[in-house]
Amino acid sequence: MLTTLVVLLRAVGLICCGSRVVALENLALRQQLAALTRTVQRPPLRTRDRLFWVLLAKAWTEWRSTLVLVQPDTVVRWHRRWLRRRWAWRSARRRGGRPRTDAAIRTLVCQMAADNPLWGAPRIHGELCKVGIEVSERTVSRLVRRLRRPPSQTWRTFLTNHVATLVSIDFFAVPTLTGRILFVFVVLQHHRRRIVHVNVTDYPTAAWTAQQLVEAFPDDTTPRWLLRDRDAIYGDVFQRRVTGLGIGEVVSSPFSPWQNPYVERSFGYSPTDSWKAVLVSD
Numbered sequence: 001m002l003t004t005l006v007v008l009l010r011a012v013g014l015i016c017c018g019s020r021v022v023a024l025e026n027l028a029l030r031q032q033l034a035a036l037t038r039t040v041q042r043p044p045l046r047t048r049d050r051l052f053w054v055l056l057a058k059a060w061t062e063w064r065s066t067l068v069l070v071q072p073d074t075v076v077r078w079h080r081r082w083l084r085r086r087w088a089w090r091s092a093r094r095r096g097g098r099p100r101t102d103a104a105i106r107t108l109v110c111q112m113a114a115d116n117p118l119w120g121a122p123r124i125h126g127e128l129c130k131v132g133i134e135v136s137e138r139t140v141s142r143l144v145r146r147l148r149r150p151p152s153q154t155w156r157t158f159l160t161n162h163v164a165t166l167v168s169i170d171f172f173a174v175p176t177l178t179g180r181i182l183f184v185f186v187v188l189q190h191h192r193r194r195i196v197h198v199n200v201t202d203y204p205t206a207a208w209t210a211q212q213l214v215e216a217f218p219d220d221t222t223p224r225w226l227l228r229d230r231d232a233i234y235g236d237v238f239q240r241r242v243t244g245l246g247i248g249e250v251v252s253s254p255f256s257p258w259q260n261p262y263v264e265r266s267f268g269y270s271p272t273d274s275w276k277a278v279l280v281s282d
Contacts, residue, residue, distance in 0.1 A: 045069070050078045101139055108133075109143045120144070155259060158250075159190070165224035166190040166250075168263035169213070171204060171233065185209060187216045188263040189223075195266065204233055210241035217245070225250055227260055 053075045057063045064072045105128075112124050119127075121141035128135055159166065168188045173181050183204045187197035197216030201208060217223065226242060227250045228234055242249055252259035 050075075051082075054079045054082055101135065101143070105133060105135055106143055109135075109140055113144045162225050164191045166227060167196070167223045167225070168227040168260055169209075170229065170260065170263045170267070171231065172267045174200075184267070185212050186263060186267060187213070188266055190227075190262060193262060193266075206233060206235035206237040209233055210238045213238075213242065214245070222247055224248060227252070227263075229257070229260060230254055 053063070053067070053070075057075055057079060063075075067075065109124060109128070112127065113119065116123075121137055121144050124144065125135070125137040125140045128140070153161070167190065169186065171183050171185055173183055175181055180202070182200050182202060185197075185199050185201070185204065186195055188194070189196050197212060199212050199215075213226075222245050224247070226247045229252050239249070257264045
């Protein structure tokens with residue numbers, strides 16, 4: 001009742017001010033709206049309806065007096081929700097850091113690194129600066145590192161591929177009945193897991209070891225690869241002789257007997273292994 005009275009008073013005021021048509025139209029619309037609100041509890045509002053009232057509330061200070069469908073606090077809540085979404089979008093985490101390097105520069109750096117394998121990032125960076133291309137050395141080094149070579153084969157793959165042309169050598173010590181220590185040199189062929197040469201000495205040297213290798217493979221029977229550990233006995237004399245025979249050396253990593261497993265397994269022993277004891281007297 002109070003709302004109807006207020007509408008009528010406003011309509012009379014508009015008529016007295018000379019806005020007769022606008023006042024009558026406003027009165028007709030409000031009467032229909034009042035009838036609609038009596039028949040429908042709460043009509044569904046769309047996003048554009050909410051946006052309309054949010055914008056109207058910012059542009060018109062008297063918007064509360066004309067609001068009928070919802071409470072003014074609801075419009076304020078819509079406005080706050082819209083502000084939260086707006087600032088959440090504006091403060092969303094963007095991709096930071098330096099701008100992405102131009103594709104032409106990346107292609108040029110990769111091509112220079114491929115054409116000049118011995119050039120590092122400082123050299124490539126210097127060449128780029130000479131032609132007026134401004135890029136940091138850190139960026140060049142990051143691009144150069146991406147040029148990875150094909151991965152080398154694993155140790156197991158190497159042994160499998162070259163098992164027919166691979167031999168292993170190693171020493172093991174044997175105590176005698178009189179307390180002497182003898183050093184046994186063993187040459188093992190991987191293809192058949194067969195020991196092809198064995199010899200014993202009191203004082204092994206690099207020259208003696210190289211000679212044993214010559215005796216183990218006479219004529220054209222030399223293998224392609226020789227697998228050994230990092231024992232100091234394999235000195236310069238031994239390495240020169242192996243190179244002269246056309247044999248490539250494959251040296252295992254320090255403290256890695258598992259990389260030379262076949263020859264290590266063939267003579268791994270303890271003092272109780274009687275079959276491996278060499279019983280000789282002085």
